[in-house]
Amino acid sequence: MTREPRYALLKPHTLRDLMGRTGDGSEISGRALAREVGVPHGTIEGLLNGKTTTQPASVARAICRVIGIDVGCLWAETGRKVPDETAGEASGVTA
Template structure:
């Protein structure tokens, strides 16, 4: 997942869905990651996070996932083609 905006994350941390501020440490604990990762997201040094972390962060802040995050790449990995069915050069 890619963070939509570091500024938006900062604003949402100042006033969560329940109206209270959340610290970097508290948000990291909710997401199950190191506080330095949350700090890097806040400061724009990092933009990507795993789906599980993104979901946990959005939930802790009281917003829908896609308010704060964008999907990247394929959401479901394409099945591998069996070797016996692989294309052969002409």
């Protein structure tokens, strides 16, 4: 089974700023964003406070859809140049 690509959040403060004025000009709270995206509230809080830095591509895209921006404005696909902090967790390897 192929693992879904992960995206790294480039700037948590930018996500917070964009939540203050979404594509339609409205504001969205972390709880409302989580509900719209279909993730636990803690996922959004972790992104905003920097404790979580990556998400599956589907979550990154959903966040951008809800706030009305292109995915590249906030996220970079993990790979050789953008590390995935969860890579070791999936294989059982720890740093």
